[in-house]
Amino acid sequence: xxxxxxxxxxxxxxxxxxxxxxxxxxxxxxxxxxxxxxxxxxxxxxxxxxxxxxxxxxxxxxxxxxxxxxxxxxxxxxxxxxxxxxxxxxxxxxxxxxxxxxxxxxxxxxxxxxxxxxxxxxxxxxxxxxxxxxxxxxxxxxxxxxxxxxxxxxxxxxxxxxxxxxxxxxxxxxxxxxxxxxxxxxxxxxxxxxxxxxxxxxxxxxxxxxxxxxxxxxxxxxxxxxxxxxxxxxxxxxxxxxxxxxxxxxxxxxxxxxxxxxxxxxxxxxxxxxxxxxxxxxxxxxxxxxxxxxxxxxxxxxxxxxxxxxxxxxxxxxxxxxxxxxxxxxxxxxxxxxxxxxxxxxxxxxxxxxxxxxxxxxxxxxxxxxxxxxxxxxxxxxxxxxxxxxxxxxxxxxxxxxxxxxxxxxxxxxxxxxxxxxxxxxxxxxxxxxxxxxxxxxxxxxxxxxxxxxxxxxxxxxxxxxxxxxxxxxxxxxxxxxxxxxxxxxxxxxxxxxxxxxxxxxxxxxxxxxxxxxxxxxxxxxxxxxxxxxxxxxxxxxxxxxxxxxxxxxxxxxxxxxxxxxxxxxxxxxxxxxxxxxxxxxxxxxxxxxxxxxxxxxxxxxxxxxxxxx
Amino acid sequence: xxxxxxxxxxxxxxxxxxxxxxxxxxxxxxxxxxxxxxxxxx
Numbered sequence: 108x109x110x111x112x113x114x115x116x117x118x119x120x121x122x123x124x125x126x127x128x129x130x131x132x133x134x135x136x137x138x139x140x141x142x143x144x145x146x147x148x149x150x151x152x153x154x155x156x157x158x159x160x161x162x163x164x165x166x167x168x169x170x171x172x173x174x175x176x177x178x179x180x181x182x183x184x185x186x187x188x189x190x191x192x193x194x195x196x197x198x199x200x201x202x203x204x205x206x207x208x209x210x211x212x213x214x215x216x217x218x219x220x221x222x223x224x225x226x227x228x229x230x231x232x233x234x235x236x237x238x239x240x241x242x243x244x245x246x247x248x249x250x251x252x253x254x255x256x257x258x259x260x261x262x263x264x265x266x267x268x269x270x271x272x273x274x275x276x277x278x279x280x281x282x283x284x285x286x287x288x289x290x291x292x293x294x295x296x297x298x299x300x301x302x303x304x305x306x307x308x309x310x311x312x313x314x315x316x317x318x319x320x321x322x323x324x325x326x327x328x329x330x331x332x333x334x335x336x337x338x339x340x341x342x343x344x345x346x347x348x349x350x351x352x353x354x355x356x357x358x359x360x361x362x363x364x365x366x367x368x369x370x371x372x373x374x375x376x377x378x379x380x381x382x383x384x385x386x387x388x389x390x391x392x393x394x395x396x397x398x399x400x401x402x403x404x405x406x407x408x409x410x411x412x413x414x415x416x417x418x419x420x421x422x423x424x425x426x427x428x429x430x431x432x433x434x435x436x437x438x439x440x441x442x443x444x445x446x447x448x449x450x451x452x453x454x455x456x457x458x459x460x461x462x463x464x465x466x467x468x469x470x471x472x473x474x475x476x477x478x479x480x481x482x483x484x485x486x487x488x489x490x491x492x493x494x495x496x497x498x499x500x501x502x503x504x505x506x507x508x509x510x511x512x513x514x515x516x517x518x519x520x521x522x523x524x525x526x527x528x529x530x531x532x533x534x535x536x537x538x539x540x541x542x543x544x545x546x547x548x549x550x551x552x553x554x555x556x557x558x559x560x561x562x563x564x565x566x567x568x569x570x571x572x573x574x575x576x577x578x579x580x581x582x583x584x585x586x587x588x589x590x591x592x593x594x595x596x597x598x599x600x601x602x603x604x605x606x607x608x609x610x611x612x613x614x615x616x617x618x619x620x621x622x623x624x625x626x627x628x629x630x631x632x633x634x635x636x637x638x639x640x641x642x643x644x645x646x647x648x649x650x651x652x653x654x655x656x657x658x659x660x661x662x663x664x665x666x667x668x669x670x671x672x673x674x675x676x677x678x679x680x681x682x683x684x685x686x687x688x689x690x691x692x693x694x695x696x697x698x699x700x701x702x703x704x705x706x707x708x709x710x711x712x713x714x715x716x717x718x719x720x721x
Numbered sequence: 722x723x724x725x726x727x728x729x730x731x732x733x734x735x736x737x738x739x740x741x742x743x744x745x746x747x748x749x750x751x752x753x754x755x756x757x758x759x760x761x762x763x
Contacts, residue, residue, distance in 0.1 A: 475744065475761055482747070482748065484748075487748060489744075490740060490744035492740050492744065493740045493744060494736070494737045494740045494741055497733060498733065555726055555730075558734055559730050559733050559737070561732055562733075562734050562737050562738060563737060566737055
């Protein structure tokens with residue numbers, strides 16, 4: 108066992124807790140100043156952390172634009188710590204109140220709470236393993252690495268880099284602090300907070316035992332534990348902010364206070380600013396507020412809060428490309444600048460050109476829209492919502508919270524299904540759905556419905572047991588790596604796609620990284636020490652086969668972008684193969700290094716590897 | 722009243738069980754695939 112690696116894991120997790128405390132301090136101070144106090148101390152702490160993180164993300168964006176990331180993040184954290192220190196007595200009071208409420212819990216409640224803590228610890232340790240998620244290696248982390256090495260500029264070699272939003276600023280902050288582990292820890296924190304927010308929502312409708320069970324079912328859902336640990340994506344922060352939005356909208360409707368609507372707007376805007384599909388959630392939340400409050404003033408302050416918090420990624424894309432939702436509107440706005448191959452692949456990957464029947468949308472709110480042609484555990488959100496959806500009828504009441512939850516859950520999930528066709532993108536509203544259906548289970552009448560209660564209990568028991576087994580099986584390599592039982596390289600060789608290629612390029616170009624960029628055709632570019640220009644036209648807007656038909660066109664591209672090396676692995680992409688092979692024949696591309704590496708073929712979960720000569 | 726409750730309960734029990742079987746059935750292939758990979762590796 109490598110003690111230094113294990114100690115690093117513990118220290119980073121402690122650092123993540125400290126970050127949450129600092130965010131809570133900043134957020135709570137602002138909430139108190141604004142007179143926005145929640146009824147429950149736990150809820151107040153969650154709102155405080157949420158607001159603190161929103162402010163941190165906006166400040167991160169500012170320092171990134173000002174090109175002062177590495178020093179700026181430390182300054183931000185120091186300033187936040189000072190504010191948090193001033194707020195410490197109030198934080199202590201809130202934490203003590205939460206602690207004292209938990210002490211009187213029943214044995215069953217303590218059991219579920221203990222199970223939740225154990226699962227969160229396992230997931231926290233697993234999250235500290237080196238990054239291996241495919242999309243993260245392609246753009247979630249690679250885009251942040253690009254900003255750190257090249258400044259806050261567009262990267263047209265990665266179409267997906269334009270999809271990065273507010274949540275990605277946490278990855279950027281972690282990497283700017285020099286720690287991939289800390290960046291992963293911040294993503295894990297989003298999952299923990301989403302689970303606690305889900306429990307907080309559920310607590311409004313059921314006893315504490317049920318609330319902890321909601322949180323437990325959430326963190327044991329395979330898609331969730333994958334996102335909290337190895338995936339390296341910030342989507343669970345959206346889930347956290349979606350729950351805060353719903354709670355705050357219900358409060359705005361009940362109190363008719365504009366400041367509550369504004370805060371709801373800030374959280375909804377942060378959801379929208381995290382991902383394009385987040386706009387559907389923010390719009391549903393706005394509609395829920397409008398329908399219930401019937402106040403244009405409330406909706407105006409909601410929109411103002413949302414725009415201020417979440418417009419920035421869209422504004423950035425508009426400045427860089429002329430299309431705020433790049434590349435979705437490019438065919439209409441700038442048809443002459445469309446890279447047809449990149450566009451077609453983008454639409455196919457994101458499901459944006461999907462045509463589905465109306466009835467298909469019914470499957471999204473119950474998380475049962477399984478794509479049988481592309482089956483995998485990344486679609487496994489569990490049968491809980493599907494099985495228990497009709498039971499909601501036992502629990503639903505005519506309250507602002509119920510109306511808001513049902514509207515945001517159903518409209519968002521159906522809307523996301525309609526626009527993307529990808530079930531996983533509905534994950535941000537999963538805690539809402541889970542809390543609602545579990546409230547239904549809890550509300551099954553005690554007398555005369557014993558069989559249904561038994562069936563529901565058995566369903567939950569099967570789901571939790573199967574999912575817990577999956578968690579341990581799936582995370583076994585990550586846990587070993589985070590505890591220092593296997594080396595970083597051995598772990599990445601086992602699980603990270605394209606790791607062999609990245610290692611070879613780093614070795615081949617050692618000491619020459621500053622000479623220029625390398626044009627690479629393998630997808631997982633994170634970890635390359637040389638600046639990578641991703642060259643596969645399927646996901647690289649900057650490499651358009653229609654415009655690169657001659658040696659001179661390629662030469663001009665290499666010149667303009669400062670591309671010094673081309674990494675052939677093992678063949679060039681079909682659309683540009685002919686031209687690049689011609690350049691090899693003409694002696695314009697000269698081999699300087701060759702190697703043979705073993706890597707995954709296709710999807711890594713299928714575990715098929717092949718030897719690649721290049 | 723009693724009959725309505727019984728029918729409702731039977732419907733809901735059938736729904737919970739049926740949907741569960743359908744859902745896990747969808748993923749049976751994936752689970753078999755994972756098991757196959759593990760056995761092959763050994």
